[in-house]
Amino acid sequence: MNIQSRRRLASVTGVALVGTFALSGCGSNNNASAPSNASSSGSGGTTTAACPPGTVTLNGEGSSAQKNAIEQAITDFQNTCAGATINYAATGSGAGVKQFIGGQVDFGGSDSALSEKAKAGSTSIEQTSANKNCGSPAWNLPMVTGPITFAYNLKGVNKLIMTPAVAAKIFNGVITKWNDPAIAAINTGVTLPAEPIKVFFRSDDSGTTDNFTKWLHAAAPMDWPAANAKKWSGKGEGKPQSTGVATAVKNTEGGVTYAEWSFAKDDKLGIAQIDNGAGPVELTGATVGKSVNTAKQVGVGNDLKLKLDYATKEAGAYPILLVTYELVCSKAKDPAKAAVLKAFLKSFVAPAEQTKLQDIGYAPLPEAVQAKVASAIDALS
Amino acid sequence: MPSITGVAAVDEIPGPEGPGPLRGDRASTGQLGDRLFGGAARGAGLLVIALVTLIAVFLLSQALPALAKDKVNFLTSTQWNVDGTPLQFGIANLLWVTVLCSAIAMLIAVPLGVGVALFITQYAPTWLSWPAASLVDLLAAVPSIVYGLWGLQVLGPHMGGLQAILERLLGWFPLFSGAGIDASSTILTVALVLSIMVLPIVTALSREVFAQTPSSHKDAALALGATRWEMIRTAVLPFGKPGVISASMLGLGRALGETVAVMVILSALADGTAWSWSMFNGGETFASKIANNAAEFDSPQKAGAFMAAGLVLFLLTFVVNAIARIVIERQKAFIE
Numbered sequence: 001m002n003i004q005s006r007r008r009l010a011s012v013t014g015v016a017l018v019g020t021f022a023l024s025g026c027g028s029n030n031n032a033s034a035p036s037n038a039s040s041s042g043s044g045g046t047t048t049a050a051c052p053p054g055t056v057t058l059n060g061e062g063s064s065a066q067k068n069a070i071e072q073a074i075t076d077f078q079n080t081c082a083g084a085t086i087n088y089a090a091t092g093s094g095a096g097v098k099q100f101i102g103g104q105v106d107f108g109g110s111d112s113a114l115s116e117k118a119k120a121g122s123t124s125i126e127q128t129s130a131n132k133n134c135g136s137p138a139w140n141l142p143m144v145t146g147p148i149t150f151a152y153n154l155k156g157v158n159k160l161i162m163t164p165a166v167a168a169k170i171f172n173g174v175i176t177k178w179n180d181p182a183i184a185a186i187n188t189g190v191t192l193p194a195e196p197i198k199v200f201f202r203s204d205d206s207g208t209t210d211n212f213t214k215w216l217h218a219a220a221p222m223d224w225p226a227a228n229a230k231k232w233s234g235k236g237e238g239k240p241q242s243t244g245v246a247t248a249v250k251n252t253e254g255g256v257t258y259a260e261w262s263f264a265k266d267d268k269l270g271i272a273q274i275d276n277g278a279g280p281v282e283l284t285g286a287t288v289g290k291s292v293n294t295a296k297q298v299g300v301g302n303d304l305k306l307k308l309d310y311a312t313k314e315a316g317a318y319p320i321l322l323v324t325y326e327l328v329c330s331k332a333k334d335p336a337k338a339a340v341l342k343a344f345l346k347s348f349v350a351p352a353e354q355t356k357l358q359d360i361g362y363a364p365l366p367e368a369v370q371a372k373v374a375s376a377i378d379a380l381s
Numbered sequence: 382m383p384s385i386t387g388v389a390a391v392d393e394i395p396g397p398e399g400p401g402p403l404r405g406d407r408a409s410t411g412q413l414g415d416r417l418f419g420g421a422a423r424g425a426g427l428l429v430i431a432l433v434t435l436i437a438v439f440l441l442s443q444a445l446p447a448l449a450k451d452k453v454n455f456l457t458s459t460q461w462n463v464d465g466t467p468l469q470f471g472i473a474n475l476l477w478v479t480v481l482c483s484a485i486a487m488l489i490a491v492p493l494g495v496g497v498a499l500f501i502t503q504y505a506p507t508w509l510s511w512p513a514a515s516l517v518d519l520l521a522a523v524p525s526i527v528y529g530l531w532g533l534q535v536l537g538p539h540m541g542g543l544q545a546i547l548e549r550l551l552g553w554f555p556l557f558s559g560a561g562i563d564a565s566s567t568i569l570t571v572a573l574v575l576s577i578m579v580l581p582i583v584t585a586l587s588r589e590v591f592a593q594t595p596s597s598h599k600d601a602a603l604a605l606g607a608t609r610w611e612m613i614r615t616a617v618l619p620f621g622k623p624g625v626i627s628a629s630m631l632g633l634g635r636a637l638g639e640t641v642a643v644m645v646i647l648s649a650l651a652d653g654t655a656w657s658w659s660m661f662n663g664g665e666t667f668a669s670k671i672a673n674n675a676a677e678f679d680s681p682q683k684a685g686a687f688m689a690a691g692l693v694l695f696l697l698t699f700v701v702n703a704i705a706r707i708v709i710e711r712q713k714a715f716i717e
Contacts (some may be wrong), residue, residue, distance in 0.1 A: 064676070091676050092676025092677050093677070093679075094676060094677040094678060094679030095676055095677075095678075095679075097679060098679060198563065200648075201651065203648075203649030203665070203673055204673045204674055204676070204677070205464075205674055205676075205677040206677070229464060230464065230677060231462075231464060231652075232651060232652070233651075233652055234651060235651045235654075236651055237562060237563060237566065237648035237649070237650075237651075237663055238648055238649025238650065238651065238663070238665075239566075239648065239649070240644050240645065240649075240673050244645070247533075248563075248566075248648075251534070251538075251565070252563060
């Protein structure tokens with residue numbers, strides 16, 4: 001009820017703004033093109049967000065995985081541009097896609113790009129419906145990469161190496177003790193206690209589970225035969241949300257889970273190094289960036305839908321990660337909003353902002369991808 | 382000579398020229414205020430009925446398409462695959478966990494609540510009864526997320542010992558068999574927290590009815606030589622029984638529908654976990670499962686499956702309340 005009325009209010013102000021811009025005519029057009037000029041020089045290095053004129057409110061909704069990142073970006077953007085208000089409701093990727101397709105929000109956030117196939121029980125295809133609602137192609141812009149950790153709580157064990165096969169066996173309930181020979185074999189020199197392994201999983205449907213099982217299935221198909229899904233298909237005890245699993249591991253000696261980097265960091269959990277076949281890789285911004293670089297672009301032109309290679313054997317690439325997208329209309333219906341959205345996304349993808357995200361548990365997009373996203377944003381209108 | 386029925390003998394004897402017995406002075410014969418109030422009251426009653434009907438219609442309309450496509454028995458299956466095809470979902474697990482949690486909670490909360498109410502109305506000195514009553518009422522003002530976190534972080538770590546003892550002594554009985562779930566996240570822990578959440582409801586209503594016990598009944602019992610406990614057993618408890626039942630049903634409604642606290646404490650089970658009757662198991666209740674997954678209702682079929690589960694909770698609550706109504710009516714007939 002509350003949200004509805006807020007939205008209604010927002011749309012009323014939106015209409016009022018369209019009115020004012022229509023009156024001011026081509027003057028606003030000149031102003032709106034200003035940010036793209038500034039950004040073409042900015043994509044190389046330093047960027048200052050150019051503020052579009054007027055007071056505009058943008059509403060976004062979706063992925064909770066990118067919540068902290070986008071909130072940080074919004075705060076920074078609003079500090080620079082006082083006229084702009086951006087609301088982001090982290091209600092989950094499913095909700096974000098639904099609201100974006102329904103035209104309820106100006107941009108959506110999602111852990112997975114708009115799908116090209118019809119979902120069970122409905123005949124509509126996300127990408128097609130989104131294009132139809134936009135009246136122009138809807139683009140998936142990768143904006144934030146969130147590494148997923150293999151997080152554990154084991155007293156006295158500060159360094160742990162995991163291979164996909166062993167991780168799959170742990171999460172499948174095949175390996176149940178920490179001192180199992182399979183774990184010991186890849187962790188020479190580490191004293192592992194004879195404690196039971198307590199696996200915790202996300203009991204809610206989540207993009208984190210989806211991406212983590214993508215990695216297990218891609219890198220160790222023999223040990224993890226189940227296809228990826230938002231719903232957990234392994235063993236263990238279920239806890240709600242990332243907070244739930246992280247807290248459970250923190251409170252349970254011998255506990256293990258998969259969680260976003262920020263949650264593992266906050267609860268000071270052990271984070272395993274992942275060995276996909278080219279030696280153990282520690283989780284850092286750089287190793288994640290290397291992995292994103294190996295991703296293939298499957299979208300056409302400025303639609304930057306990515307396909308990550310979870311089984312990557314590239315040395316020094318951390319393989320378990322999710323990329324969250326912003327879903328936008330390539331041609332917005334409302335030019336005033338489009339100008340603000342452009343300026344905001346531009347400041348979000350700017351190197352300074354991306355680097356900042358590392359402190360709150362995300363990894364910056366690699367430079368090549370940053371440049372691609374920046375040029376796609378320039379092409380928005 | 383007033384009596385508990387509220388009708389005095391005097392009322393039934395008409396005056397020499399007055400209206401017939403039990404007639405007011407044209408109390409409801411078309412005065413404006415009367416009509417307005419009557420209309421408003423009727424409107425309020427109809428509104429509630431309309432609301433409940435509409436909720437039922439909404440749940441049904443959302444749930445039926447998904448139910449029609451369900452490939453397994455909705456009531457007896459423990460599967461929950463709502464993402465792809467074939468659609469397979471059943472509520473056996475949800476129903477069992479919901480009922481077990483609430484039943485244990487009520488087993489603890491009702492005797493405790495009645496005891497507290499009896500203490501406040503019959504035993505406590507006047508200076509103590511008011512603060513004690515408000516303190517218990519205060520329990521109802523604590524948000525359920527706080528109960529959830531308290532249960533998980535404070536109560537939970539202490540549950541291991543109790544569960545180990547119960548398991549050792551009664552483990553031969555399926556209800557008490559071990560299930561390998563961390564002791565802070567079991568059905569029993571949730572039930573204990575729920576019982577505390579339900580306690581103020583049971584206590585507040587029972588207190589009110591116990592306080593209404595006619596002093597003539599109590600005095601009569603005492604005059605016949607009853608001790609205080611005997612007086613309570615023969616005068617206060619029979620009089621308050623329908624009230625206690627009502628209170629318990631309200632409390633049960635809360636326990637069945639509790640969402641956040643259950644979600645935070647109880648560990649969900651992985652797919653394919655073997656069925657267990659144990660109260661040391663994990664699981665999900667109707668409400669916690671729906672709330673936990675609400676953010677990802679990305680297809681009508683999926684939403685429908687969860688709505689179907691919601692519908693069962695709705696019907697369950699309805700049936701429980703209907704049974705309570707019948708019990709109360711019987712009780713009343715017995716007393717009168």
